[in-house]
Amino acid sequence: MSEKAPAMLSLDDVHAIYGKKIRALKGVSLEVRAGEVVALIGNNGAGKTTMMKIIAGLLKPEKGRVTFQGRDLAGLPPHRIMRMGLSLVPEGRRIFPRLSVMENLEMGAFCRSEKDLSREYDHVFHLFPVLGKRRCQLGGTLSGGEQQMLAMGRALMAAPKLLMLDEPSMGLAPVVVDKIFEIIGLINKEGVTVLLVEQNAKRALRAAARAYVLETGMVAVAQDAATLLKDPAVRKAYLGLD
Amino acid sequence: MKKLLGSRWALGAALAAAAAFPFLAQAVEQPYLVRVAGVIGLFMILGLGLNFTLGYAGLFDLGFISFYAIGAYTTAIAMRAHVPAPLAIVLAVAITLAMRALLGLTILRLRGDYLAVVTMGFGEIARLVINNLDSLTNGPKGMQVRPWRPLACISPDPNVQYYLLILAGVSLAVVASRRIESSRVGRAWVAIREDEVAARLSGIPVREYKLLAFTLSAAFAGLAGALFALWEQFVTPESFVFWESVLVVSIVVLGGMGSIAGVLLGALILVGLPPLMQWTLSAEWINYRYLFFGLILVLATLFRPQGLLPSARRESELSS
DSSP states (O other): OOTTSOEEEEEEEEEEEETTTEEEEEEEEEEEETTOEEEEEEOTTSSHHHHHHHHHTSSOOSEEEEEETTEEOTTOOHHHHHHTTEEEEOTTOOOOTTSBHHHHHHHHTTTOOOSOOHHHHHHHHHHOHHHHHTTTSBGGGSOHHHHHHHHHHHHHTTOOSEEEEESTTTTOOHHHHHHHHHHHHHHHHTTOEEEEEESOHHHHHHHOSEEEEEETTEEEEEEEHHHHHHOHHHHHHHSOOO | OHHHHHSHHHHHHHHHHHHHHHHHHHHTTOTHHHHHHHHHHHHHHHHHHHHIIIIISOOOOSOTHHHHHHHHHHHHHHHHTTOOHHHHHHHHHHHHHHHHHHHHHHHTTOOHHHHHHHHHHHHHHHHHHHHHOHHHHOGGGOEEOOOOOTTTTTOSOHHHHHHHHHHHHHHHHHHHHHHHHTSHHHHHHHHHHHOHHHHHHTTOOHHHHHHHHHHHHHHHHHHHHHHHHHHHSEEOGGGGOHHHHHHHHHHHHHHOTTOHHHHHHHHHHHHHHHHHHHHHSOGGGGGGHHHHHHHHHHHHHHHOTTOSSOOHHHHHHHHO
């Protein structure tokens, strides 16, 4: 266990408020270490997506610190955070429907200064051969699973060190979910750290080394994924098993 | 039309025909048409300019004509200070760009209707400032502009000279629009229009790119304003009222937001229609031109909400 490895990403007592009253996060602290796959599970409204948005710079925390590789992310816009090597594949995929597959990928590399991106394209088409076949097709004409792959490919174009995925399995057929999780594993083997938000807790816990359970804006449990999978309370609340 | 414009040959032929037009009009003794065509050309440049803000970035701007005014007045003031005319044009473009960037920096945090209202307010403020800043602009009396006769070797008629200059301006605006549209920057604007959050997460500096589109618009307005001032040899605040801003917006919307060919057609119809009515019917008909504008816009909204010649991408955006 890499207990001593320094945290790549850490959240320290992060609070978030929507409007004036709705407290989405009430002091979340967590860590992701280099090379890990960490899962974040929890029910609807637990604050998972809010947390991802804060890390990516889309929302400002009300209080608390987010640090990535030792740098405080406070006040940085998303494109600056991305340039540091932190990419988010958003919930619902959000590919650009009227840009072609190639153009979608090109947008993902927007923060990079290199002119020649052929290696990045090759890498994405190697991971997702189906995208290679559809490179001139408009994003909106792809199937749900292909769109999820495109969204992941787009994020990989920035060559992230930490890839965050928000509900990658949402609305996809089980066989496609298998494929997506297989590729998440591949990406991790290539050295990319992964932070995974899922409602599909079973899948997430199988893919991850460690996991956090978020409940109503707070970290309820932080454990090894394997231990969590066996935890009776977690099995009952999140896996639908007794 | 789009395919036609897409091919180099057709483009060259259209350009040659447009360049031959004033000589043809003179041959059939309708020199008035050259003036009309020149004004249409100015509004084509303005429309292509606003197209950056409205068509590419999707930002509503109801005060665009103020930048035409800033271009025109900068030219008038520079000419008064005995700056050579070509330099005055460059100066007009530069100052208009700078003013637009300043405005954009302050107001681009607003969205949609709010942005429209604030730009409308800016348009009125700009006109009122010009109207009251007597020391610089000579107020409501307007400013004379020292005559400049370019292209005298081609034609002695200033209308023809300026028509040709404006045609060059339109061509420049078309080429610039096409280049930017098909570049990475142009695709980034599409991405921002499609999904701003996803664009931000893709690493596109959304604020900066909106500001870029908003600012670039002004280069065209500045150029058109400068040509207008030099051609008319006279500028007054009356030329830059709110209605003119609405006209430019209508040109872009009628033609098709984000579509270069559409904007050209929109200007041709909306600016060409009143003189055409005057010419074919009677002078009195000109009084009903707003009625016809209204009718055209209502019909267009009902039957062609995507514009007469929509860009392929925009068309699919509006149909879904």
